[in-house]
Amino acid sequence: MIAMETAPPTPQRPRRATMSEVAARAGVSMKSVSRVVNGEAHVSPDLATRVEAAIAELGYRPDRRARGLAATPSPRTIGYVQVDAANPFFARVYRGVEDVLQRRGLVMIAGSTDGEAARERQLLETLIEFRVDGLVVAAAAGSDDLVRHEVSQGTPLVCIDRVLEDLPCDTVVSSNRDSSRAAVRHLFDRGHAHVVCLAGDPSVWTAAERLAGYHEACAEVAVDPWVVTGVDTVEKAAAATRVLLDDPAFAPTAIFSAQDRITAGALTALHERGRQHDVALFGFDEIPFAEQLDPSVSVVAQDPYGMGRRAAERLLRRLDDASAPPQLDVIDAPLRHRRSGDLRPS
Amino acid sequence: MIAMETAPPTPQRPRRATMSEVAARAGVSMKSVSRVVNGEAHVSPDLATRVEAAIAELGYRPDRRARGLAATPSPRTIGYVQVDAANPFFARVYRGVEDVLQRRGLVMIAGSTDGEAARERQLLETLIEFRVDGLVVAAAAGSDDLVRHEVSQGTPLVCIDRVLEDLPCDTVVSSNRDSSRAAVRHLFDRGHAHVVCLAGDPSVWTAAERLAGYHEACAEVAVDPWVVTGVDTVEKAAAATRVLLDDPAFAPTAIFSAQDRITAGALTALHERGRQHDVALFGFDEIPFAEQLDPSVSVVAQDPYGMGRRAAERLLRRLDDASAPPQLDVIDAPLRHRRSGDLRPS
DNA sequence: TTGTAGGCGTTATCAG
């Protein structure tokens, strides 16, 4: 009736062609279009051709959201919760997961939480609202209860880089404790008597495990442990190392650095002080240009990419067989020597 | 009739409560539940309370897929296409995008393509099938036509780290050419006469830009350019550098490395040969432990995180106003000296 | 081989 209305401000957003439009265009029923789209059998070549033509002309793309609603089983979607996609370690875990899932045609919906409990819970709930078919949780911290609840509900879920006690779900971790013990033991075996451990916040599962490994090594050689905890940034690590080096009361002959960021800080401090030959370092993950650095460095080399792949494989298995027994995968992190290793305590 | 059937192999997958179940539980209509869930006005406190109780008891979570189908505007979803989530540069771009979108409550569906055209196209089509409300494409290569088509259709889309010629869409890039020119110019200004450029595959947009910057600098000082192209891996960079160092016929006094991976390889080769004071290096992105390394290093410091943020902001703007004019953002990449810079050509 | 009816879970419309 009223024609005075201003035209809507250009719809702009292209409304994609729908299946019924394709059906009309091709002069067939929706079901026939559906059959062609999904490559079902029992479709006459003639009809198929007409439908395909209509699809091409209209630029039709099926709507996965609708498909997911109606179809069973739905096109699979996986939720991924991680601390920080830019952290080199987790970035590789992510790629491991992604590579396995992508090959199977699964789509990932991911998010970083920076370890903030609120964001972690928020993300988890969002993923649930998307009705993801499975969840991969890398180093979650503030949403234990939610995770436990989901697992108890039967949601396929794999934990990475962290063990949730008393929770029967697939879990993939590194050999944190054993590798740490081996690394520290290596230092002791080389004659060092004063091996200080720079550790992170023990409330973080991996940090606690690595610290435990250090203690085990000390116990093996009957040496009193010497630990600096709460070292969770590069800056703190550098500061702590400076104190250790500057105060004659300390004088460590070797340092066990329990995390790559700690290692970065410790290396910086060592270099500042020109202490290049009286300390050996241990770290996790790779040390860039380690070969070019003094002092000698031995690295517990984790395999984040492999961990991610393994996690994805576990998840796929569970999607196929929800009753499969939960499995704990401990991925071996071997000790690698990035220098000759001939340094002796000074 | 027939009761001999074996029980289905345990449904396992938890069937979430639906809105109508909540409605029944609370003794209200679906619409009322919907109102409460979406925090709409005009709901009596009494009814709201009953509904909330029912929601809690049943552990109800709305289904975003269904919501997306029925609602307008739909809960927003963004598709993200990148080359490699584990590449430190792109990982930071990703975080930049994610941080901005997450704060606005938007969800990202992302995927890595490793630069493979087929996977890139596949991913793009999948994202379209999910009816994402916008697209962020970081360094796409093999799907130009698809991207162009989407843009022409009016799909909000932002390109990162690459310019698609003649395509009017928001684009965010670094000052590749100008920064390269400045970096090379810096070397010339310091007295170097033989500055070799280790460049990647010029078919990659950024590589071509940086190479162009090198050429501009050469032209400015009237020096013949000296370029090694196709250096696209750490290994190739190391090999190329070894050749340059070992063959007396070459003898560069400075190297311009146009990419961080190239830099890694070049640094390795330099260290191997013990050439610590006769070469200066340029690279992109940060160089770990650069201060501790010989030789002197000057870095064109890109800001991938900032690029990601900017891209996300552009996308948000376009979602609000589809008619906004396409914008090209060139993020400045300043030249930083990681050593004293006092090295002179030997 | 093809088509019709019904439903997936939610929101929009328009009555009470």
Place this chain on the structure above:
DNA sequence: CTGATAACGCCTACAA
């Protein structure tokens, strides 16, 4: 303020 009823786009059933 509240609630039927019709979409949304697709798929599963069950005919024809």
